[in-house]
Amino acid sequence: MREVEAAAALEHPNIVALHDWFSDGASSVLVWELVRGESLDKLGDRLRDADVVALGVELLDAIACAHRQGIVHRDVKPQNVMLDEHGHVKVMDFGIAHLMGADTVSYTHLRAHETVLDLVCRLLLEKK
Secondary structure: OHHHHHHHHOOOOOEOOEEEEEEOOOOEEEEEOOOOEEEHHHOHHHOOHHHHHHHHHHHHHHHHHHHHOOEEOOOOOHHHEEEEOOOOEEEOOOOOOEEOOOOOOOHHHOOOOOOHHHHHHHHHHHHO
């Protein structure tokens, strides 16, 4: 339940808020923020290129926020990203999220002026 507690601590305008959770030991119930809108997989070709870029920036900002707090979503896909009624991204379904530990990559591995993409490319090259 460490992951649930960590997800509940996430506060970002582009991450669906976890308001509460209950567990009886056998099962758990999570109480999430209600988001009115559509998931990205339902939008199809209705988005303009400029909209896709703006939504991508919001999505990456939300994921970066989670990573800074030690949470890896592990299931980012169009079905898990909502576009709310105001046109903003809401990342949801942290159900298989992983809490980062010593064995996972975190933003502390970034070198000065290095982007996340630079980090991924560097780590892939270092494995070869």
